[in-house]
Structures are given as structure tokens and as C-alpha cells.
Amino acid sequence: MLQIARGTYIGKVGTDLLLLRCEFGNGNTNRPERISGDIFRGISLANFNPMLPDVEAFHGSFYSLGALQSASDGKGFVGTGVLLTNPEQSISIKVHQAGDSPKSKLRIQLTTTNTLSPQAYEGDLNFWMTALRALTYEIDAVASPGTATLIWGIMQDVAENYRKAGVTLQHASSQDSIGAVAGGEESEWDEGELLGAMEDNFSRYAEIAQQPAWRAYLLATPWFRGERATAGPYTTGIMFDVRDRVQRRGAAVFWRARERSSGLDNFRRDFIRTATHELGHVFNLVHPFAADDSSDCSSRSCMNYPSRYPGKDQAYWPAYEGAPLCFSDRELDHLYHNRLESVVMGWYRFTDPPGRSQDIANHLKPVKVTGLELKLRTRPERLLFEFGEPINIEAKLSLRGPQFKSAPQSQPVPDALNPSLGTTTYLIEKPNGHVVRFQPAVRRDVESRSCELNASRPAIYENINLTYGANGFVFTEPGKYRIQALLSWQGAFLASEPLTIGVRFPDRQIERGVMEGWNDETGAYLAVWGIPQRTDRVLGHLQRLEKCKIYRGKAHPLYREAMRCSYYVSLKPARIIDNRNGEPRVKVRRAGISKDEQAFLEEDLLGIGKQHKKRAASQTLPNLLYSNLALAYARFDPDRSAELLQAVEQMHSSNNHHKRIAPLELSALQAKFESLG
Ligand SMILES: [Zn+2]
Numbered sequence: 001m002l003q004i005a006r007g008t009y010i011g012k013v014g015t016d017l018l019l020l021r022c023e024f025g026n027g028n029t030n031r032p033e034r035i036s037g038d039i040f041r042g043i044s045l046a047n048f049n050p051m052l053p054d055v056e057a058f059h060g061s062f063y064s065l066g067a068l069q070s071a072s073d074g075k076g077f078v079g080t081g082v083l084l085t086n087p088e089q090s091i092s093i094k095v096h097q098a099g100d101s102p103k104s105k106l107r108i109q110l111t112t113t114n115t116l117s118p119q120a121y122e123g124d125l126n127f128w129m130t131a132l133r134a135l136t137y138e139i140d141a142v143a144s145p146g147t148a149t150l151i152w153g154i155m156q157d158v159a160e161n162y163r164k165a166g167v168t169l170q171h172a173s174s175q176d177s178i179g180a181v182a183g184g185e186e187s188e189w190d191e192g193e194l195l196g197a198m199e200d201n202f203s204r205y206a207e208i209a210q211q212p213a214w215r216a217y218l219l220a221t222p223w224f225r226g227e228r229a230t231a232g233p234y235t236t237g238i239m240f241d242v243r244d245r246v247q248r249r250g251a252a253v254f255w256r257a258r259e260r261s262s263g264l265d266n267f268r269r270d271f272i273r274t275a276t277h278e279l280g281h282v283f284n285l286v287h288p289f290a291a292d293d294s295s296d297c298s299s300r301s302c303m304n305y306p307s308r309y310p311g312k313d314q315a316y317w318p319a320y321e322g323a324p325l326c327f328s329d330r331e332l333d334h335l336y337h338n339r340l341e342s343v344v345m346g347w348y349r350f351t352d353p354p355g356r357s358q359d360i361a362n363h364l365k366p367v368k369v370t371g372l373e374l375k376l377r378t379r380p381e382r383l384l385f386e387f388g389e390p391i392n393i394e395a396k397l398s399l400r401g402p403q404f405k406s407a408p409q410s411q412p413v414p415d416a417l418n419p420s421l422g423t424t425t426y427l428i429e430k431p432n433g434h435v436v437r438f439q440p441a442v443r444r445d446v447e448s449r450s451c452e453l454n455a456s457r458p459a460i461y462e463n464i465n466l467t468y469g470a471n472g473f474v475f476t477e478p479g480k481y482r483i484q485a486l487l488s489w490q491g492a493f494l495a496s497e498p499l500t501i502g503v504r505f506p507d508r509q510i511e512r513g514v515m516e517g518w519n520d521e522t523g524a525y526l527a528v529w530g531i532p533q534r535t536d537r538v539l540g541h542l543q544r545l546e547k548c549k550i551y552r553g554k555a556h557p558l559y560r561e562a563m564r565c566s567y568y569v570s571l572k573p574a575r576i577i578d579n580r581n582g583e584p585r586v587k588v589r590r591a592g593i594s595k596d597e598q599a600f601l602e603e604d605l606l607g608i609g610k611q612h613k614k615r616a617a618s619q620t621l622p623n624l625l626y627s628n629l630a631l632a633y634a635r636f637d638p639d640r641s642a643e644l645l646q647a648v649e650q651m652h653s654s655n656n657h658h659k660r661i662a663p664l665e666l667s668a669l670q671a672k673f674e675s676l677g
Contacts, residue, residue: 003075004095005102006166007130010050013108013123016041016059017048020108020125021132023166023336031329035079035093036063036337050128051136051214052207053344060085061339062110064093071096076106084339089114103127131168132336133343134214137279138172138201140179140577141220142187142586143255148180151220151255154268158275161302164324167335169279172215181577184586186256190225191240191442191528193575198241198250199533200577212346216249216282218275222256224444226628233415234261235444236270237278239350242441242470242524246346251278261447269317276302276325277445284342284350285331287422289488301328307447349470350443371411372453373400374485376464376499386550387506388514389557390467390526391475393499395424395485398459410454414489417462419469420444424487426466429498431479439470441527463624467561468523476518478505510556513544517558526561529625530569532591538562560604564629567593567601571632592636602640605630606647 009020017040024033040048043057061084068079076096083089090113098105110121139155141148155178159169173179201217202209222228224235234257241250253274262270280303288299289308297308302325306316327335334343341347379394395417416423419440426438451460466474466483475481482498506514525531525538545556554560570591578587593601605626627648634641 003102004077004097004106005127005130006132007103008050008128008132008134009106009125010045010048010128011106011123011125012045013039013110013125014121016121017043017045017057018108018121018123018125019050019128020106021336023132031332033068034064034337035068035081035095036061038340051134053212053214053340055211055347058340062091063337065090083112098124129168131163132166133283134168134170135162135216135279135283135345136170136172136214137216137218138179139218139220140181140197140201140584141255142181142184142189142222142577143220144182144185145180147185147255148178151271152178154271155218155275157272158279161272161276161324162279165327165332165335167283179584181584181586184222184575184588186222186228187575187586188223188225188228189219189221189252189254189575191238191242192531192569194219194221194238194240194250194252195242195528195531196533196574197577200579202249208346210246212246212341212344213249214344216251216279216345218279219250219252220255221252222254224254224257227254227257232257232261233446234258235446236261236274237281237445239278239281239443240528242527247349247470248282248284249345251282253278273302273306273325274445280327280331281350281443282345283335284338284348285327285334286350288328288331289422299328301326301331303327303331305445305447350439371399372413372494373398374487374494374496376483376485376496378499378501383500384502384504385475386557387478387504387510388517388545389503390465390561391501392463392465392467393483393501395462395464395496396459397453397487399453410452412450413453413460414487415451415460416446417460417485417487418444418464419466421446423489424485426464427484427486428466428474429482429484431477431481436471436474438466438474441468441470441524465624468527472520473518473523475503478503509544510548510550513542513548513556514558516544517542522562526565529628530565532569532574532589535566535569539566561625563600564604564625567597568625568629568632570597571629571636598637601629601633605633605644 004022004024006022006024009018009022011018018037019040020035020037022035023031026033038053038061039059040054040057041059043054048054062081063084064079064081066080068077070077071094076094078095079093081091081093083091092111092113094109096107098107104127106125108121108123108125112119139152141151143151159171162169197219198217205215208215224238227234235254236258237251237253239248239251241247253271255271258271258274259267285303288301288304289297297304298310300309300316300319304316306313309316309319373396375396375398376393377396378392385391397413397417399411414423418424419426419438420442421444427435428438429435451457453459464485468474480500480502482500484498485496487494519541521534522538522541525534539559539562542556542559542562545559548556548559550556555563570593573588573590576587576589578585630644630648634644637644
């Protein structure tokens with residue numbers, strides 16, 4: 001309808017500064033024309049950097065509601081809007097175009113309709129850019145020069161996808177290319193290493209290190225930890241940025257994993273989708289199929305998984321017919337018009353606060369699907385946890401019912417009980433009765449993750465750590481909690497019986513120790529199993545807990561968990577990107593541990609193995625951390641490796657109570673052990 005160019009405008013409105021996004025000229029899409037804006041107070045145009053929004057000066061965002069009406073002279077429009085921070089308050093918007101060209105200056109009048117103190121603003125806005133959002137990004141690829149060039153070419157297509165969607169992706173470096181990182185073309189990267197690489201990258205920019213900015217770092221590495229020697233399914237992308245309150249600035253894509261999942265023919269197409277998807281998460285877009293009432297698998301959006309789309313890959317890709325990858329209407333609304341804090345990198349945490357469905361209070365009633373059962377329990381069984389203790393539970397998905405007992409049928413199920421994969425969510429009812437959805441700190445993208453349950457494999461298990469999520473520590477008060485798992489899958493919905501656990505009332509010493517230890521630095525450290533540069537600080541926060549003797553003279557479990565993480569990062573070879581000579585290379589930093597630390601580990605790891613043999617363990621069992629720590633230690637001390645591998649096997653096999661499950665084979669463990677190097 002309007003002759004005004006689509007894009008972003010900027011200028012002074014009264015004493016405020018306004019950034020106005022005009023979504024016009026939507027062509028043949030059925031999106032209505034909309035505008036939205038961000039208001040900044042007490043900052044001059046000269047001092048304003050749109051790519052680095054000033055948190056102190058930010059005053060609020062608004063968004064137009066309903067259709068915009070053309071002005072009577074055809075040179076502008078009127079409409080009404082709403083303040084996103086205060087939806088009660090509406091504003092009237094009047095825009096008049098000064099010149100004849102589509103990019104001419106706009107005269108804008110805003111009037112808040114708050115009856116007590118209506119405020120009016122008026123000013124001129126100049127055209128700034130054709131995009132509605134812009135992001136400066138950087139990419140490093142751990143790959144051979146040839147592959148790095150290929151990945152760079154693919155990123156051009158990703159940028160083109162975003163450009164067509166109205167978002168500019170601009171490469172940060174002066175020379176327009178990828179940072180090729182040599183050495184480690186088959187390396188596996190864990191969350192802590194990715195975090196380290198991102199921190200090194202951002203630390204070069206003091207001005208944006210600790211504040212929101214339209215800036216992201218994408219890392220293309222070959223594999224996610226522990227997956228290279230496996231048959232899949234593989235993690236193809238990850239949001240690993242759990243550091244503290246400055247989040248959503250980094251994402252990683254695993255190019256070897258993508259290559260092996262897709263095959264060479266589809267590698268390029270699928271890599272474009274994965275990279276577009278991960279950058280979507282950086283803008284705070286979530287999966288359309290997240291397990292709740294608004295679950296939508298039929299979206300063609302690149303935020304969906306082709307394997308979730310009705311008809312899967314074979315239907316998903318032809319639906320595009322050469323058109324660029326797209327976002328859904330709801331996703332575009334978010335990208336273009338949502339409040340600044342929830343879109344810009346480094347401000348609100350992932351998915352905060354436009355929480356999806358708030359209506360989760362009706363859950364906690366188990367929902368059964370014929371033939372399948374989802375169950376939560378503590379392993380080994382226990383009811384009470386110490387105040388501050390890490391909460392690890394076990395999720396089990398199994399075949400059930402008479403038809404299984406009489407004639408075992410094979411049933412395909414999603415092999416994805418971990419909250420980081422998004423298929424299964426966990427609801428936690430707090431002692432005061434409030435129900436919250438656990439928001440995992442790290443999100444992984446693993447496509448087509450399914451397996452068969454049958455007579456020889458009647459159940460799958462997963463160790464679920466609910467201690468710390470994107471919203472901080474979860475079990476923060478003593479009392480009774482109920483935990484429920486919800487699995488949404490191919491239109492079916494399965495909910496477990498709630499698991500009830502208690503958190504003990506602490507004595508004063510424990511209470512003080514836990515309060516000192518509970519902070520984002522500790523939480524992020526535990527969530528990624530240790531960050532080498534943070535060990536001293538985190539153990540410093542937990543000092544008091546070291547002296548709280550609880551289990552047979554052992555320190556508080558939160559302290560012990562942090563110790564395990566610190567040993568894990570000390571024992572395993574850590575990958576860093578060494579950029580000192582201007583030619584970035586992957587370096588493997590080896591470290592060791594002291595005799596005292598070895599004594600702690602042997603008691604801890606071999607002790608747990610023995611307890612599991614006797615099935616009389618009294619401690620929590622963080623399966624994955626324990627077993628990976630044991631593997632790392634076995635490699636460090638070859639004399640003990642046979643004993644340690646056996647201990648790990650015991651931990652695993654005692655978990656597979658069902659007699660028909662083959663115990664974890666030593667050969668598989670050995671393969672994982674070898675791949676650690
Ligand atoms: Zn994703």
C-alpha cells in the first residue's frame with residue numbers, strides 16, 4: 001500500500017532516540033504491514049551505535065497492532081500500537097513521508113494514550129538500512145583449508161537466506177573470509193572447549209565482551225564429544241553458551257557429523273539448513289515442535305527438523321522447490337518485532353521470557369500411550385537430597401502392556417530423553433506448588449534420533465541432570481518436589497508419573513556454604529563439566545562446603561561434583577584455538593593431576609563401581625560425568641585402566657536392570673576411550 005521503503009529508520013523523537021522498523025512491501029506473502037520500534041533515552045545520535053544497543057539508555061519497544069491505515073494524502077499512515085513492556089498502554093502512531101522517493105525522511109508522531117499523563121513525541125527519521133535486523137558475525141572452521149573454503153561458500157548461502165528473510169548477516173572481519181583452523185580435522189569438541197574458543201574470540205572485543213550486541217560467533221568443528229566413533233545419531237549443532245547472563249552469542253555446527261548424517265550428495269543443502277537454524281537460535285528462536293501444547297511439526301521453517309516434518313525429509317525438501325529456507329510467520333514476528341531484549345544477543349537468556357505455554361499447571365497427570373511407559377526414578381533409589389546437592393535422576397522409556405508380554409512387537413521410539421534435545425521436557429513442581437518447566441542450559445540439535453524397542457532392547461535409559469538450567473539453580477529451597485517428564489513425539493504425547501523427592505532442611509553451615517556457591521559461574525561450570533580457566537574461582541565459591549562433612553566424612557555433594565568436573569577438565573586433553581602466529585591452529589593442551597587428586601578419584605570412581613556391584617550405593621549417580629571421568633582417568637593412568645573400565649561397565653550394567661539388556665560391551669567402551677585422545 002505504501003510508497004515507504006521497507007527497512008529500518010533512525011532519528012530523534014523529542015528528546016529520545018528512535019529506531020523504527022517498517023515491514024512494508026511484503027509482496028505476495030500474506031503477512032500484514034507492520035512497524036515496531038525501540039526507544040532510547042538520554043543518548044545523542046552521534047553517540048549511538050545501533051549494533052551495540054545501550055542497555056542503560058534503552059527505554060522500551062513498541063509494536064503496531066492491527067492494520068495500518070493509509071493517510072488521506074497517500075503519503076504516510078496511521079495506526080495504533082502497544083508498548084511491549086506494558087501491553088496495557090497503547091500508543092497512536094502517525095507517519096508522514098517528507099519527500100517523493102521511497103527512502104525519504106519520515107516525520108513521526110507518537111502519542112501514548114495513558115489517560116493520566118499522555119505523552120507526545122515528534123521527530124524526523126532517516127532511512128538507515130533495508131534490513132529489519134542486522135547481525136555481525138564471525139566464523140572459525142576447524143577444517144582443512146579446502147573444507148574451510150567450502151564451508152565459507154555455504155555461509156554465503158546462509159547469509160543470502162537471511163537477507164531474503166529481511167535480516168543482514170555481515171561478516172566481522174575486514175577480509176571477508178572464514179578463519180580456517182588447521183590441525184584436528186577429526187577432532188571432537190565438548191561444551192567447555194567450545195565455550196573457551198568463544199571466550200577467546202570475544203575477549204578481543206572489550207567493548208562487547210560483557211554487554212548485548214548484534215554480534216555472534218559461529219564455530220564449525222568436526223564432531224561433538226564422544227560421537228566420532230559411534231554409528232550416530234549425531235549432534236549437528238549446539239547452543240553451548242551457558243557462561244553467565246550474557247548468552248546466545250555463540251553456536252557451533254559439527255560439519256563431519258553433518259557430512260556423515262547427510263551423505264555427500266545432501267551435505268551442502270543440509271549444512272545450510274543447520275547453520276541457518278543455529279543462527280536462528282542465536283536470535284532466540286525456538287523449535288516449533290517443543291513439547292507443549294503449541295507443538296507444531298508441520299512447519300516448513302528451518303527451525304523445524306526435516307525428520308519431524310510429516311513425510312520426513314522426502315516431503316520437507318521438495319516443499320521448497322528451490323525457494324530459500326524460510327521462517328514461519330510467528331518466527332518472523334519475533335525476528336522483526338519482538339522486544340529488543342529478547343532478540344539481541346547477550347541480553348535475555350535463551351527463550352526468556354516469552355515463555356511458550358505458561359499453562360502447564362494442568363500437567364502432572366500421567367498420560368499413557370498404548371504399549372509405552374515413561375518413568376522417572378532416582379538411581380540408586382533415594383527420597384531425600386541434601387540442600388544444594390546436584391539432582392540427577394534417571395528417565396526410562398520402555399515397552400509395556402500385555403501385547404508386549406505375549407507377542408513382542410518392535411516399536412520405534414525417539415531416543416531423546418535428555419532435555420537438551422528438546423523432545424522431552426521436565427516439569428518441576430516446587431514446594432510452594434508452582435510448576436516450572438526446566439530450561440536446559442545447553443541445547444543440542446540431533447536430527448532423526450529414533451531407535452527400536454523390542455524384546456532384546458525393551459527400554460532406553462538416560463541420566464538427567466536437573467541441577468542448573470538456563471534460569472539458574474532449580475532446587476533452591478528445602479521441601480517436597482514433584483518431577484514429571486513429558487515426551488512429545490509424532491503427534492503422540494506421553495507423560496510420566498510424577499517422581500517425588502525431598503530436599504533436606506540445611507544446618508546453618510550448609511546453608512551458608514550453598515548460598516556462597518550458588519551463582520551462575522558455578523552453575524555453568526557444572527553444566528559443561530568444567531571450564532579450565534574457571535576452576536580456581538568455582539572451588540573458591542565452594543570452599544565452605546568442602547568442610548561440611550556429610551557422607552561418611554566426605555565433603556558436601558555440590559563440592560564433590562565440582563571436584564569431579566575439575567578433574568575431568570584436568571585429565572582429558574583440552575582443545576584450544578591457538579591464534580598466536582596469526583595462523584590459527586588447534587592445540588591440544590595436556591594436563592595432569594596430583595597424587596592427592598588421584599586418591600580422591602580412585603576412591604570416588606572405584607568405590608562407585610563397587611557399590612553398584614553390590615547395588616547398595618548411597619550416593620547419587622551422575623552416570624555420564626562419572627563414566628567419562630573414569631575413562632579420562634583410565635587413559636591418564638594406564639596401570640589402572642583395566643580396573644577403571646570395569647568400574648564403568650559396572651555402573652552401566654547395574655543401570656540396565658532388565659535381564660534382557662546386553663551389558664555395555666567392553667569393546668564399545670574401549671572405542672570411546674580411544675576416541676578421547
Ligand atoms: Zn535447534
